[in-house]
Amino acid sequence: MHTINTGDADEVASVVALAARLRVLLPLPLADAYDYRAPVGAVVPVGAFVVVPLGRRQSIGVVWDGDPNPGLSEKRLRSVEQVLDAPPMTATLRRFVDWVAAYTLSPPGAVLRMAMSAPSALEAPAPRAGWRRAPHPPDGARITPPRRRVLDLLADDTPRAGGQIAEAASVAPAILRGMADAGLIEPALMPRQAAFTRPDPDHPGPSLGPEQATAADALRAAVSRRAFSTTLLTGVTGSGKTEVYFEAVAQALREGRQALVLLPEIALSAQWLDRFRGRFGVAPALWHSELTPRTRRETWRAVAEGEAPVLVGARSALFLPFPDLGLIVVDEEHETAFKQEEGVVYHARDMAVVRARLSSAACVLASATPSLESTTNAATGRYASVHLPARHGGAEMPDVALIDLRRTPPERGHFLSPPLVEAVTQTLARGEQAMLFLNRRGYAPMTLCRACGHRLRCPNCTAWLVEHRAARRLQCHHCGHVEAPPEACPNCGAPHSTVPIGPGVERVLEEATALWPEARRLVMASDTIPGPAAAAAAAQAIQNREVDLIIGTQIVAKGWHFPHLTLVGVVDADLGLAGGDLRASERTFQLLHQVAGRAGREEHRGRVLLQSFAPEHPVMQALVSGDLDAFMEAEANDRRPGHWPPFGRLAALIVSSEDERAAERTARDLGLAAPGGEGVEVLGPAPAPLAILRGRHRRRLLLKTRRDIAVQPLLQDWLAKVTVPGNVRVQVDVDPVGFL
Numbered sequence: 001m002h003t004i005n006t007g008d009a010d011e012v013a014s015v016v017a018l019a020a021r022l023r024v025l026l027p028l029p030l031a032d033a034y035d036y037r038a039p040v041g042a043v044v045p046v047g048a049f050v051v052v053p054l055g056r057r058q059s060i061g062v063v064w065d066g067d068p069n070p071g072l073s074e075k076r077l078r079s080v081e082q083v084l085d086a087p088p089m090t091a092t093l094r095r096f097v098d099w100v101a102a103y104t105l106s107p108p109g110a111v112l113r114m115a116m117s118a119p120s121a122l123e124a125p126a127p128r129a130g131w132r133r134a135p136h137p138p139d140g141a142r143i144t145p146p147r148r149r150v151l152d153l154l155a156d157d158t159p160r161a162g163g164q165i166a167e168a169a170s171v172a173p174a175i176l177r178g179m180a181d182a183g184l185i186e187p188a189l190m191p192r193q194a195a196f197t198r199p200d201p202d203h204p205g206p207s208l209g210p211e212q213a214t215a216a217d218a219l220r221a222a223v224s225r226r227a228f229s230t231t232l233l234t235g236v237t238g239s240g241k242t243e244v245y246f247e248a249v250a251q252a253l254r255e256g257r258q259a260l261v262l263l264p265e266i267a268l269s270a271q272w273l274d275r276f277r278g279r280f281g282v283a284p285a286l287w288h289s290e291l292t293p294r295t296r297r298e299t300w301r302a303v304a305e306g307e308a309p310v311l312v313g314a315r316s317a318l319f320l321p322f323p324d325l326g327l328i329v330v331d332e333e334h335e336t337a338f339k340q341e342e343g344v345v346y347h348a349r350d351m352a353v354v355r356a357r358l359s360s361a362a363c364v365l366a367s368a369t370p371s372l373e374s375t376t377n378a379a380t381g382r383y384a385s386v387h388l389p390a391r392h393g394g395a396e397m398p399d400v401a402l403i404d405l406r407r408t409p410p411e412r413g414h415f416l417s418p419p420l421v422e423a424v425t426q427t428l429a430r431g432e433q434a435m436l437f438l439n440r441r442g443y444a445p446m447t448l449c450r451a452c453g454h455r456l457r458c459p460n461c462t463a464w465l466v467e468h469r470a471a472r473r474l475q476c477h478h479c480g481h482v483e484a485p486p487e488a489c490p491n492c493g494a495p496h497s498t499v500p501i502g503p504g505v506e507r508v509l510e511e512a513t514a515l516w517p518e519a520r521r522l523v524m525a526s527d528t529i530p531g532p533a534a535a536a537a538a539a540q541a542i543q544n545r546e547v548d549l550i551i552g553t554q555i556v557a558k559g560w561h562f563p564h565l566t567l568v569g570v571v572d573a574d575l576g577l578a579g580g581d582l583r584a585s586e587r588t589f590q591l592l593h594q595v596a597g598r599a600g601r602e603e604h605r606g607r608v609l610l611q612s613f614a615p616e617h618p619v620m621q622a623l624v625s626g627d628l629d630a631f632m633e634a635e636a637n638d639r640r641p642g643h644w645p646p647f648g649r650l651a652a653l654i655v656s657s658e659d660e661r662a663a664e665r666t667a668r669d670l671g672l673a674a675p676g677g678e679g680v681e682v683l684g685p686a687p688a689p690l691a692i693l694r695g696r697h698r699r700r701l702l703l704k705t706r707r708d709i710a711v712q713p714l715l716q717d718w719l720a721k722v723t724v725p726g727n728v729r730v731q732v733d734v735d736p737v738g739f740l
């Protein structure tokens with residue numbers, strides 16, 4: 001001992017100690033991974049799921065990359081308790097977690113948590129027990145007819161579950177017990193069934209038209225390169241983009257890789273699933289928030305084991321443990337539903353591109369109304385582009401016209417103008433379907449006292465209470481606050497003095513009921529179509545012509561194909577243009593163009609009528625001309641000079657607190673510490689448009705930079721300069737899409 005040079009000994013000791021240490025990232029919003037002592041004698045790969053002590057509790061974490069901290073004393077080190085029998089998290093997914101954390105300025109553990117959304121899936125699934133024929137049954141055992149049936153069933157030596165045997169051989173479960181006691185059958189573990197049948201890429205699906213075929217070739221080629229690429233797939237509404245990207249999915253299957261399709265609203269995807277089955281013969285794996293815990297666990301595990309070749313899901317599916325993803329499709333890529341606004345604030349469309357890059361996979365962004373971000377990336381050559389110029393099957397694009405509400409207003413207290421009423425009447429008379437679109441749930445967006453002018457407000461938010469007349473209540477659409485409609489004005493006490501102001505879909509329904517009492521009407525809004533089953537039933541009823549008139553909010557704009565729908569009336573085309581949102585025009589155009597695109601998708605030409613007080617507005621003009629490219633170019637020209645996205649970068653800080661003065665003070669401190677310099681600008685602090693939300697006072701600051709300046713380092717320095725008290729939260733939103 002004494003002869004050894006102490007310096008060397010230290011070094012040897014530290015190497016040994018380091019080798020025995022593991023960095024473990026926990027699915028918690030902690031600043032970094034923690035170090036643990038590796039289990040003795042076990043080789044634990046990076047990415048392994050491990051159980052570790054955390055305070056007095058245990059947590060599952062993932063062995064993470066990077067070097068443990070040698071400074072941490074051996075005494076303080078605690079040991080990994082267990083290595084779970086689950087496929088380790090791939091390097092690709094670990095890099096993705098790190099990337100998303102760095103980009104969104106979130107703790108890596110908070111992102112990891114999204115990649116561990118079914119923790120129970122990490123425990124090896126308990127093998128299921130069944131029965132098989134005993135290989136050496138005793139001589140002379142009694143073989144009754146029921147026993148014979150069981151033995152015949154088990155003659156192929158495949159173990160089967162007790163319930164399954166009882167049913168197939170029509171015997172009571174007690175018979176099996178008796179046979180086991182007699183030594184005729186014995187317990188056996190059943191082979192695990194593949195959770196999802198492999199979709200068949202060569203299942204005969206619809207045959208593609210020539211333009212579709214060319215587009216499909218390009219996508220297939222992108223997938224078979226097995227390298228990163230992004231392709232923007234555009235095409236008019238009804239051109240068959242889905243059928244085309246299915247060919248990319250088929251190619252990923254042929255390559256033996258997995259495919260992920262992200263849809264903005266999975267609850268509304270009944271028609272999509274039918275088409276998938278039509279193309280591939282089986283259903284894909286599904287991933288969304290309404291799965292049962294069991295399905296969630298099984299799906300997660302199947303994905304990790306490579307047993308879910310195609311998965312369709314909501315944005316959270318991006319964090320599933322695919323071992324070898326070959327394709328990610330983001331359908332309706334322009335949809336804001338891809339932006340997650342709570343917790344880790346990220347945009348699934350943008351992160352899909354990142355995951356595809358890390359996976360050497362192809363990414364396909366599909367939309368009839370692509371975002372300016374994607375259009376610009378396609379124009380600069382960063383994305384490839386594929387376009388379908390015409391509707392499938394020769395259907396014509398609808399004829400879009402404006403109704404000037406200043407010239408032909410509705411009757412007082414009504415919302416449908418005479419030309420729109422006339423058009424609906426004619427459509428119904430021809431036995432075709434009509435749709436009235438208004439992006440507002442409920443009966444009326446505001447309620448006012450006729451006597452004193454008081455407006456009914458949410459007690460927790462800067463928002464009016466929305467009347468839901470059918471449900472007999474007033475509701476805040478921001479925090480969910482609900483109250484009964486008051487008997488008297490809460491301000492002046494006048495009895496029965498409240499009046500509804502403006503329309504929601506329920507009020508349009510009321511008007512439609514009076515106008516077309518014979519028509520079979522259906523309201524489609526998130527509160528009347530609460531889940532996948534209701535959405536599927538509604539779509540079926542419309543397809544079967546059990547509905548004449550559809551009245552709906554934005555959920556009717558999403559990808560539906562209703563063959564008999566020929567008229568779409570937009571009740572308030574100006575609705576989305578109010579407010580100072582950077583993308584108000586773009587969004588309004590996208591939404592209305594999508595709604596319009598539901599009309600006339602088969603043999604009869606569709607007609608679209610837009611009621612507007614501003615028919616000369618560029619958005620209205622673009623909708624009428626249908627010239628998407630010109631509109632997007634005008635949008636680009638508006639944003640380019642001021643370095644607004646996508647020609648510059650934005651990040652928002654949202655300061656909130658139940659204590660208004662605390663929020664104000666932190667916002668002011670942030671304002672004083674704001675970064676500056678060439679190409680960097682900070683707007684605010686200013687009260688958020690939703691100045692109070694769920695009882696929290698909110699202030700906003702907006703960092704705007706030139707495109708070549710990354711916002712993350714600026715944000716990091718900025719936030720480090722300000723002490724945020726415990727009762728104040730500062731949320732970072734990189735690339736904000738909402739400005740409330």
Ligand SMILES: Nc1ncnc2c1ncn2[C@@H]1O[C@H](COP(=O)(O)OP(=O)(O)OP(=O)(O)O)[C@@H](O)[C@H]1O
Pocket residue numbers: 206207208209212235236237238239240241242243275367368392558559560561597
């Ligand atoms: N090659 C084809 N053979 C048969 N049917 C097709 C074919 N291509 C598309 N269709 C059908 O045409 C309809 C429109 O296609 P699809 O919904 O894919 O268009 P889309 O471009 O996604 O439209 P939107 O952008 O409006 O959602 C669907 O009912 C689809 O099944």
Ligand SMILES: [Zn+2]
Pocket residue numbers: 458459460461463476477478479480481694
């Ligand atoms: Zn509220």
